[in-house]
Amino acid sequence: MDLIYRGKTKDVYKDNNGETVLYFKDDMTGKDGVFDPGENQVGLKVEGSGKAGLQMTSFFFEKLNAADIPTHYISADVEKREMRVKKVSVFGQGLEVICRFRAVGSFLRRYGAYVEEGAELPAYVEVTLKDDERQDPVINEAALEALNILSGQEYKEIAELTVKISELVKEELAVKDLELYDIKLEFGRDEETGEILLIDEISGGNMRVYKDGAYIEPLKLNGYMFEE
Amino acid sequence: MDLIYRGKTKDVYKDNNGETVLYFKDDMTGKDGVFDPGENQVGLKVEGSGKAGLQMTSFFFEKLNAADIPTHYISADVEKREMRVKKVSVFGQGLEVICRFRAVGSFLRRYGAYVEEGAELPAYVEVTLKDDERQDPVINEAALEALNILSGQEYKEIAELTVKISELVKEELAVKDLELYDIKLEFGRDEETGEILLIDEISGGNMRVYKDGAYIEPLKLNGYMFEE
Numbered sequence: 479m480d481l482i483y484r485g486k487t488k489d490v491y492k493d494n495n496g497e498t499v500l501y502f503k504d505d506m507t508g509k510d511g512v513f514d515p516g517e518n519q520v521g522l523k524v525e526g527s528g529k530a531g532l533q534m535t536s537f538f539f540e541k542l543n544a545a546d547i548p549t550h551y552i553s554a555d556v557e558k559r560e561m562r563v564k565k566v567s568v569f570g571q572g573l574e575v576i577c578r579f580r581a582v583g584s585f586l587r588r589y590g591a592y593v594e595e596g597a598e599l600p601a602y603v604e605v606t607l608k609d610d611e612r613q614d615p616v617i618n619e620a621a622l623e624a625l626n627i628l629s630g631q632e633y634k635e636i637a638e639l640t641v642k643i644s645e646l647v648k649e650e651l652a653v654k655d656l657e658l659y660d661i662k663l664e665f666g667r668d669e670e671t672g673e674i675l676l677i678d679e680i681s682g683g684n685m686r687v688y689k690d691g692a693y694i695e696p697l698k699l700n701g702y703m704f705e706e
Numbered sequence: 707m708d709l710i711y712r713g714k715t716k717d718v719y720k721d722n723n724g725e726t727v728l729y730f731k732d733d734m735t736g737k738d739g740v741f742d743p744g745e746n747q748v749g750l751k752v753e754g755s756g757k758a759g760l761q762m763t764s765f766f767f768e769k770l771n772a773a774d775i776p777t778h779y780i781s782a783d784v785e786k787r788e789m790r791v792k793k794v795s796v797f798g799q800g801l802e803v804i805c806r807f808r809a810v811g812s813f814l815r816r817y818g819a820y821v822e823e824g825a826e827l828p829a830y831v832e833v834t835l836k837d838d839e840r841q842d843p844v845i846n847e848a849a850l851e852a853l854n855i856l857s858g859q860e861y862k863e864i865a866e867l868t869v870k871i872s873e874l875v876k877e878e879l880a881v882k883d884l885e886l887y888d889i890k891l892e893f894g895r896d897e898e899t900g901e902i903l904l905i906d907e908i909s910g911g912n913m914r915v916y917k918d919g920a921y922i923e924p925l926k927l928n929g930y931m932f933e934e
Binding site for chain 1: 798799813815816817818819820821827828830831832835837839840843844845846847848849852853855
């Protein structure tokens with residue numbers, strides 16, 4: 479397989495049939511050895527985190543595909559830490575779409591004058607640009623249009639998909655008495671069909687999950703979800 | 707007159723008839739003695755700046771009132787640096803609504819990966835919270851709704867008023883061969899009628915104006931506008 483791109487938590491390969499394969503690494507985003515899904519640098523290496531991330535991702539992507547929500551997912555080999563995906567192009571240099579059910583993280587840091595930590599939010603959606611140099615700035619719908627990153631129609635479609643996907647993840651977590659506070663999604667366009675697809679991953683690494691008001695670390699999440 | 711509130715560039719008084727009077731001070735926002743409309747601290751004191759600010763403000767507010775755009779403006783006494791205004795309540799702890807015709811300032815700092823300095827923007831509107839402690843964070847329509855600061859209808863009304871007002875200011879400046887790059891407005895609700903009104907001021911201190919591609923400092927702007 480040929481290495482196409484070396485990412486922070488995943489590497490991208492093209493296999494001998496020209497298919498795209500994501501390899502889940504043991505690197506996690508954070509700062510000074512502490513995991514933080516809001517950080518945009520690798521902060522720690524944890525053995526088993528790549529495999530755990532893929533186990534969770536394949537679980538959710540299969541649920542989403544079954545619910546007819548379009549994703550880039552084709553198949554996964556959890557032991558090999560490989561996920562086969564459709565070929566996509568991203569919007570601009572990549573967007574992150576965040577859905578928030580409770581006020582924590584950067585939302586609280588920005589709007590703390592108006593909201594208590596942990597207050598409920600109505601599946602609130604916001605978009606940030608993937609731009610390490612500029613600390614992933616928040617961007618509104620009008621600016622996405624003005625900068626030709628998304629049309630108004632694309633924004634609407636992505637925001638609606640985001641709520642649908644986040645609600646599904648929230649419900650799956652609730653089955654295990656876990657509560658989703660927020661989740662970060664990425665979208666791309668299917669290079670063959672032009673369809674907007676959920677891409678990247680859905681794992682502990684891109685959501686904040688609580689149980690009885692206490693934050694659950696990403697790696698512990700797999701235990702709650704997949705073990706009896 | 708009784709002092710009600712001491713602001714960064716204006717003080718608010720109540721006169722003997724209970725009317726609200728704004729007193730324009732000679733303080734300007736900026737940093738280390740350099741004017742910057744994007745800063746939210748007083749950075750310098752310039753004799754004559756209060757009077758110049760009120761001269762410009764009364765000029766634009768009278769134009770706006772004549773164009774049936776609702777503002778808090780009643781009358782001004784430029785020599786005394788006093789402006790009489792309607793009594794209003796602000797949204798939340800106060801919002802700033804920015805209209806941008808060209809990419810400079812914080813827009814460029816945030817979205818510089820997608821836009822060149824000075825590139826044209828289509829009367830792009832964005833809202834920030836007045837919150838010195840949190841550096842006036844940008845906030846989108848969904849968050850304004852989620853935090854009960856603005857309803858969807860109020861957001862729409864304010865965004866439309868912002869474009870109308872900014873276009874009027876842009877046209878008035880163009881008469882003197884000046885170009886408006888961006889402008890920062892504030893809105894409130896008339897305490898008597900409930901109507902949404904433009905409040906605060908419209909002066910060099912809350913806009914960026916260029917002439918032949920060169921930035922014009924706020925105080926020099928009055929010279930271009932009002933002297934032959």
